[in-house]
Amino acid sequence: MEIQTSSMGLVARVAHLSKYYGSGAQRVTALDDVSIGIRRGEFTAIMGPSGSGKSTLMHVMAGLDSASEGSAWLGDDEITHLRDRELTRLRRRRIGFVFQAFNLVPTLDVRGNLRLPFELGGRGPNREERDRIDALVAGLGLTDRVGHRPHELSGGQQQRVAIARALATQPDIIFADEPTGALDSRTGREVLRLLRSAVIGSGQSIAMVTHDPVAASHADRILFLADGRIVADHRAMSAERISEMMLSLEAVSA
Numbered sequence: 001m002e003i004q005t006s007s008m009g010l011v012a013r014v015a016h017l018s019k020y021y022g023s024g025a026q027r028v029t030a031l032d033d034v035s036i037g038i039r040r041g042e043f044t045a046i047m048g049p050s051g052s053g054k055s056t057l058m059h060v061m062a063g064l065d066s067a068s069e070g071s072a073w074l075g076d077d078e079i080t081h082l083r084d085r086e087l088t089r090l091r092r093r094r095i096g097f098v099f100q101a102f103n104l105v106p107t108l109d110v111r112g113n114l115r116l117p118f119e120l121g122g123r124g125p126n127r128e129e130r131d132r133i134d135a136l137v138a139g140l141g142l143t144d145r146v147g148h149r150p151h152e153l154s155g156g157q158q159q160r161v162a163i164a165r166a167l168a169t170q171p172d173i174i175f176a177d178e179p180t181g182a183l184d185s186r187t188g189r190e191v192l193r194l195l196r197s198a199v200i201g202s203g204q205s206i207a208m209v210t211h212d213p214v215a216a217s218h219a220d221r222i223l224f225l226a227d228g229r230i231v232a233d234h235r236a237m238s239a240e241r242i243s244e245m246m247l248s249l250e251a252v253s254a
């Protein structure tokens with residue numbers, strides 16, 4: 001597989017990335033010499049059997065976890081050797097996150113949750129950013145919910161708020177970890193369409209970890225991991241073909 005040594009057109013990349021947990025006989029190799037780039041303006045799905053290293057790859061790319069060997073870049077910036085404080089700043093300014101469990105702040109209403117990334121950066125949103133938040137709220141059908149707190153919203157509405165929060169700061173990349181995992185299939189499809197429209201409408205780059213072939217079928221590109229290695233890199237595929245691929249990978253790693 002070609003190793004991409006330049007950041008051209010790549011919003012994030014890793015080179016010769018390995019990640020081990022534990023040591024000696026207990027050592028687990030979660031990632032084994034992975035070199036891959038995430039293209040700017042694309043919706044990339046990361047798939048693979050349970051334990052294949054999907055979350056670990058996402059966490060290292062997003063600066064949430066360290067590499068044992070190799071390097072990770074966000075655009076032109078190597079993040080592998082940054083200190084915690086620098087990583088926190090970088091994540092806040094340049095990365096958006098969407099998690100399975102929504103991760104909204106329960107004591108804040110929708111507006112408060114959407115303003116949070118700006119407040120954490122030490123200032124509230126400026127005029128332009130407030131207008132952007134309002135447009136996102138309207139676009140996601142949440143206008144009559146801005147004063148509601150997360151427990152007053154359905155799962156699908158909470159995930160829409162989480163997506164709006166991730167989009168509001170116009171991050172270089174959004175990492176989504178099983179964003180439809182807690183939703184029924186119809187609501188899940190709506191959430192996937194929202195992610196897709198952010199890619200088409202504003203060129204947002206998104207990398208999504210998922211087990212779900214239907215979710216991955218919304219992506220432009222699908223990376224398959226098995227036993228800590230990238231074993232396939234495909235353009236958009238149907239859910240049926242993705243399922244077949246997953247079944248064959250699960251059979252090999254069983």
Ligand SMILES: Nc1ncnc2c1ncn2[C@@H]1O[C@H](COP(=O)(O)OP(=O)(O)OP(=O)(O)O)[C@@H](O)[C@H]1O
Pocket residue numbers: 021022028029030048049050051052053054055056057211
């Ligand atoms: N903190 C940890 N300590 C020890 N081993 C870990 C730790 N985190 C992950 N692992 C191991 O690393 C490997 C890869 O885990 P990872 O969570 O990245 O896989 P995954 O593909 O995301 O799995 P799943 O789909 O089940 O969430 C697995 O063997 C896992 O048990």
